[in-house]
Amino acid sequence: MPELPEVQTILDALAPLILDREIHSATVLWPPVVDRPEQTLFIAWMQGRRVVDVRRRGKYMLFRLDDARWLLMHLRMTGKVRVTDAAAPLRPHDRLIFHLNDGREWRFEDQRKFGRVYLVESPDEVIGKLGPEPLSDAFDADYLTHKLARRTAPIKSLLLDQRIVAGIGNIYADESLFRARIHPLRPGGSLTQEEIAMLVEAVKAVLAQALAEMGTTLQDYRRPDGSVGAFQNSLQVFRRTGEPCPSCGAPIRRIVVGGRSTHFCPREQR
DNA sequence: AAGAGACCCTGGATGC
DNA sequence: TGCATCCAGGGTCTCT
Numbered sequence: 001m002p003e004l005p006e007v008q009t010i011l012d013a014l015a016p017l018i019l020d021r022e023i024h025s026a027t028v029l030w031p032p033v034v035d036r037p038e039q040t041l042f043i044a045w046m047q048g049r050r051v052v053d054v055r056r057r058g059k060y061m062l063f064r065l066d067d068a069r070w071l072l073m074h075l076r077m078t079g080k081v082r083v084t085d086a087a088a089p090l091r092p093h094d095r096l097i098f099h100l101n102d103g104r105e106w107r108f109e110d111q112r113k114f115g116r117v118y119l120v121e122s123p124d125e126v127i128g129k130l131g132p133e134p135l136s137d138a139f140d141a142d143y144l145t146h147k148l149a150r151r152t153a154p155i156k157s158l159l160l161d162q163r164i165v166a167g168i169g170n171i172y173a174d175e176s177l178f179r180a181r182i183h184p185l186r187p188g189g190s191l192t193q194e195e196i197a198m199l200v201e202a203v204k205a206v207l208a209q210a211l212a213e214m215g216t217t218l219q220d221y222r223r224p225d226g227s228v229g230a231f232q233n234s235l236q237v238f239r240r241t242g243e244p245c246p247s248c249g250a251p252i253r254r255i256v257v258g259g260r261s262t263h264f265c266p267r268e269q270r
Numbered sequence: 271a272a273g274a275g276a277c278c279c280t281g282g283a284t285g286c
Numbered sequence: 287t288g289c290a291t292c293c294a295g296g297g298t299c300t301c302t
Binding site for chain 1: 275279
């Protein structure tokens, strides 16, 4: 479900609700949601902890705890977090509950069961291989040129590779490639210097705008208070198969690249 | 090493 | 109506 702008938006709303609250206990409703450590240890280690810092890295949410361990969360496709009154009824797909000391509960809900939480000494145990943040200065044309050199995989697939750059998913990969007018099937190593520079700027512009609009709501992404993002109104090609390209009017095409649905303008993206 | 594909899950939409 | 198939914003694993 969520990509960088959605994860950031969720985290911004969640942070004030959980910072400095004591987690007096944890209830695991579906054990595989805890990736590590083993469930019994996870529950024991979470007991009595406080979240003292909240960060995002790629699509991961990072919570620094008062014992210097880190709780990491990844929502994958359908994960959601809510902070509710403890008396609020459970929902069918609730997987994990943190009972807070203010009478509320921080709940992790996930229909498709892909989302995971990790409790680790160091975040690098989980996110050590992530590429740079796309909005940071580390993600520039020189860096991307180096990573794309001699690569034969489609540029679309490489944009989705979190080891190259962290936080881009299917929506923003398609939108960025359209903005840069680059065909999604182009081998990564075939992009010119100029195209790479365009692509870097396109990624940054698309993500910055999506952040400003609090993400994209297609089906079930919601901010923790239930409100929706607005970037779906700004999508140029994503899930607009057959509709006219906003720039030239040619019908948007849908193909499958690396197993992922891919949308582009066949006339302008070369 | 890099790339392609299977796989993990559930449920809504679509087709016959 | 019932059943089959496809589809979904993610990541990991295996095989070649």
